[in-house]
Amino acid sequence: MPILFRWLFRIATGLVFLVALAVVGAVYFASRSLPDYDRDAEVSGLAAPLEIVRDTANVPHIFGENDRDVFFGLGYAHAQDRLWQMMTMRRTAQGRLSELFGPETLEIDTFLRRLDLYGLAVQSVAVQDEKTLNLLKSYSDGVNARLAQINEEALGRGAPEFFLFSTEIAPWTPADSLAVLKLMALQLSGQMHQEVIRARISLVLPEERVRDVLPDAPGTGLTELPEYAALFPGEDLPRFAQHTNEARHPLMPLAPRGLGGASNVWAASPSRSAAGGTLLANDPHLGFTAPSTWYLARLELATGGVIGGTIPGLPVILTGRSADLGWGLTTTYLDDQDIFIEKLNPDNPDEYLTPKGYRPFRTRASIVQVKDAEPVTLTLRWTENGPVLPPDAFDLGKITPKGHVTSLAWTALSNRDTSFMSAVAIMRAKSVQDAIDAGEGFIAPAQNLALADTRDIALKAIGAMPRRRAEHQSKGRLPSPGWREENRWDGFLEYADNPEFIAPPGGILGNTNNKLLDRPFPEHVTFDWGDSQRVQRWERLMQSREVHTRESFIEAQQDTVSITARTLLPLIGADLWFTGEAAPEGTPQRQRQRALSLLAEWNGEMNEHLPEPLIYAAWIRALQDRLIRDELGPLAHEFTHVEPLFIERVYRNVDGAGIWCDVLQSAEKESCTEIARAALDDALVWIAERYGTALESLRWGDAHEATHDHQVLGGVPILRHFVNIRQSTSGGDNTLLRGRTRGTGPDPFTNVHGAGYRGVYDFADPDSSVFVIATGQSGHLLSRHYDDLGELWRRGEYVPMSLDPDLARAGATGITRLTPR
Template sequence: MALIFRTLVWLTTASLVLATIGVLIVYYLASRSLPEYDNTVPVSGLTADVEILRDNSGVPHIFSTSDRDAFFALGYAHAQDRLWQMTLMRRTAQGRLSELFGTRTVETDKLLRRLDIYPRAVQSVAAQDARTLDALESYAAGVNARISEINRDSLGRGAPEFFVFNAPLAPWQPADSLALVKLMALQLSSHLREEVLRARTSLLLPDENRLADILPDIPGAGVAALPEYAQLVPGTSGETQFAQGGPDPLFWPVAPRGLAGASNAWAADETRSATGSTLMANDPHLQFTAPATWYLARLQLSSGGVIGATIPGIPAVMAGRSDAIAWGLTSSYLDDQDLFIEELNPDNREQYRTPDGFKNFVTRRSIIEIKDSEPVTLTLRWTDNGPVLPGTQFDLATITPPDHVTALSWTALSPRDTSMSAAIALMYATSLEDALAVSKAFVAPSQNLTVIDGDSIAMKLVGAMPRRDAGHQSQGRLPSLGWRSENRWQGVFPDDSNPVFLNPTGGIVGNTNNKTVDRPFPLHVSFDWGDSQRVMRWQGLMQGREVHTRDSFIEAQLDTVSVTARALLPLIGADLWFTGEAAPDGTPERLRQRALDLLANWNGEMNEHMPEPLLYSAWLRALQERLIRDDLGPLASEFTRVEPLFIERVYRDVDGASAWCNVIRSAIDETCTDIARLALDDALVWISENWGTSLESLRWGDAHQATHDHPVLGEVPILRYFTNIRQSTSGGDHTLMRGRGAGEGPNPFLNVHGAAYRGVYDFADPDSSVFILSTGQSGHFLSRHYDDLGTLWRRGEYIPMSLDVDLARAASVGATRLVRE
């Protein structure tokens, strides 16, 4: 017995020792890739020595004697902190993820190959102006200098992820940066999926009023009724297919519906500013990841200092300020994508129909190498309208007739995309007028560019606007016949057709992804917009005071009041509040009464510490599900988030919309009050099962956690506790401090999409401008800068956005000197 005991003790001790040694080895290898910020590094490619001074938040301040060297140092700093993120984004754009991740990413690679993103980026290099080419080449040289240093000094392969997914690291090229811009355009796109969904829904709902309920136009001047999709595309029928492709593949670059581009930006001129100078606030919204998409940086250029948010892999400050101007971005929702139904030649399936007869597809073979599997060879096909996409992607098979294929037209597929030149030129702009002039070079993604200088404010839609024929069959809202000449794009509109708002008499411009113009087709910009709710709260806050300050702009940026809740709750609960008899504790009726009492006294603030936001959100979600499930069947699963305009139309009975309340398959006629009561009970059952029956103790923030998950290590046991960043957050789908819910899964209210960057700029005192990230500067989970800014972000705090050198040096974490070899 004693021998067995001693043996067990020895085995346990040995196991613990071996485990400890293993952990120490892993830690040592991982920590080798932590960058040394206080260091002198000899590199080749510089014209003079450069200093990269990192302040106490890890923000690099780059000082050089030439612009070439400044971009070189930015590339070096990006590679120090975010090399894995840059590599992953490049592989995504190239369609080469499967070389690392095997069969899980084959469908993602297939999509990127078919779209031809990377070859188009290579072609676009020649379209850039000389200054941009210089910046791209210098930036690439800086990235490669860091890669050479890693290889030379055995610095842990540059990031811990490279130990798990081992593959040769190719040198960075100028085309890589352009490909990342196109990848961002794809991630911000939404109209492809909207066209497919509208087509599928129209096949189920031939009544145009019911289609207008579930896919409503933003209120304003009406849009002419669309023809039925079945009339547009011969061969489709009213019995739509429901073959579901399942969840999106790993690293799928097209955001789910409702999670494409979003953002806020607003500006005030000197007449609406307490300080007599201009103000601006901007918070671009993207899907949350760890690390965040954005990276803060400051460059000292020949035109002066520039500071703000960059994207690792791209040598430009995308949103920020210089000494002369400040600029911010919001998604414009420009309709820059169209799907075309292409008819195959029945005698030769390698041809498709055009206005002039049948024509051969442009084809090319592409081989996808797959880890631990045989390679896959794709035949890429293009029509005059764009690349052909398979029916297995985006549910295209459900709307494509037999003997037809679907092609995509999209402005980002231009081989002469000069968006990078525009982004670089913005950093050199010396006035608002100069900024608007250089913005003409933007192609994709289209954005609303908000700009201020010391005297003026403006907002302009930038990017190429497709020119459609006034006789287009669907006005770009549905897939259309590719061989009809009136459906095909006729180039793009000149830049002076893009809406611009310059120095308005009211003194304030802004955008929350709302409808900005009401122009007739084809100059309409879009029929589908990203917001109809936040803009109402923004208008109230902007007009609620005569003049604004930096602090009032911050207050608006962090506002968590839902005008949607304030408007919808009185509608859906009109016949439920203060009705019925008192019910005993423990009964469903009593639970419902408690929930109604809480909501009756709620002001609509989506505060993380309160129970009412969870009760409201669960009720609205259950209500929409009950309203649409019997009418749409499996297609109801596409509407995963509450559509406020739909709920309002139903409960105001706009054009007979209350018909949604009656359950088709039920023998009785349900009223909207019945459905509201049943939905509230559904919500309370769900809450009780997941969060308990003590309604007063519920916390919205427990359900509404911001999910900054690592895209690779975030699902790995144990490691996910080190790499994923979860934060209790306020806000919701329709608040200015937007926190978009996941819409599906065990917890549909997880905050997955919001302002990963916030900036507020004050030209009365530019160095009092502030900014913040939702995670930290570093992509290395062992670095203290991996999540340090996230704590401030969650609390609604900021860090100084200053070009003052002394302030940057105060309590800095190190200075890296790049010296010429």
């Protein structure tokens, strides 16, 4: 027995030693890819010496003797810090993820292959002007110089992930950068989702009830739509399509409905600024990841310094400032996508119907290589309207009649895309008018470009606006017959038709994805705007003071008051507050009274430390589910987020919307008060099961954690605790400090979408401008810069955004000096 014990002890000790050795070895090899920011190196592709000065936040300040070298330096810096992110984005655009990850990403690859974003990017290289093409080539040279350095010096393959997913890294090319921009356009798109859900709902509800659950933004001038089934007389359409509850891979670039692009931006002219200079604040909203989509950088160009937010893979400051101009972006929600139903030739399925008769599809074979599985051969098809999409993509099969397929028209599907060239021209602009002029070549993604120079402010919608005909059958709101001439696009509207606001008399302008203007179709921009709530709070904050400062703009960015809660709670609780006698302790009635008492004293602030936001959010979510579940059945699952205008229409009984409160399956007629009471009980039961019954000790931040997950390793046991970043956060779906919730699963209130970048630019004192991102500059999990900015971001703090080179050098944590080889 003692001998057996000794041998067991020796084996256990040996195993522990081997595990420890493996861990030490893994950390050692992973640490080899940590970049040394304080070094001298000779590299190929430079014309003259270059300096990359890293400030205390690890923001690279890039100084070169010419612009081409500066963009070389940006490529080098991006590759130092975000190589894995860049290569993953490139593979996503190419439809080549399955070569690394196997069948789990096959759906993404097949979808991207059908769109052919990468092929369109390759073709678009030819239409860039010479300056832009040189810039793209120099950036690529910088990325490739870092790749060569990694190979020559055995620097751990450039990132730890490459040890787990071994692959050779192809050199970066100009087309790769253009493909990244197209990928961002896909991430920010959402009109296709809206068409599909509207079609599905219209198959089971009358038009007036569709207007309730998918309400238009307030305003006039909308044209009534036909029912979806009326567009396809005699066709067999499903009247009650089932919900498909499929898990989405984190690398899928097309966001679920309600989680596409968003953002805030506002500006003040000198007349509304306390210091007499213009002000501009911008916080673009995207899905949270680790590392962040955004990367901070400063470029010293021949036209002067520029500083702000970049996206690794794209050599341009997308939101930021120079000494003369600040610019910011929000998603316009422009209707730049249309789904077409294409009728197949019953005698030849290789043909589809056009206004001039049947024509053959344009086709091409494409082979997807799949790790540990057989390759998949796709037949890619295009119609005159756009690429043909598979029926299993995004519920398209549920709205497609038999004998038909769907195609997608989208502005980003251009092989002559000059959007990047336009973005560079905006970055180089010296005035508001220069930047507006530069925006003419921008095609996709459509954005609201907010501008502030030293004197003026402006907002201009940039991006191609499809020219639809007035007689379009569905006004672009529903999938339409592709063989009808009146439904097809007739090119694009003139750039002058894009909404534009320059030097407003009131001295304040802004956008929270709200409705910009009210114009009749087809100059309408869109029917489906992204916000009807945050804009109300923004207007109140802007007009509550005569003049603004950098601090008041920061305060607005950090504002957590939900105007939605302030509006809806008095409506849904009108007959519940303070009614009835005190109930015995421990009963559901007593718990309901306690919750109502808390909410009665609440000002609508979605503060992470308060219990009221969680009670409110759970109640309003349960309420919407009770209102729509009996009418929509499985389709109710598609409504993952509360639509405030729907709740308001129901409880104000707008156009008879109060009928939603009656439960169809019951004999009695329920009132809206009864539904509100039952929903509150539902919410309290859910809260008790998840967080306990002590309502006063609840914290909104426990449910509303920001989830910055690594897109590949975020779900791997053990590793996920090292690569994922969690932060307790304030805000919510409808606050200016926007923290869009997941809406599904066991933790529906986790914060998954918000301001990954924030910047406030003050032209009374430009170097007092500030910015921050949600994680850190580095994508390397062993770097101290992996999440060092995240805590500042969570607390509403920023880092300096100065163009003073002496200030950058004085606080430098490292200087990389590159010289020509």
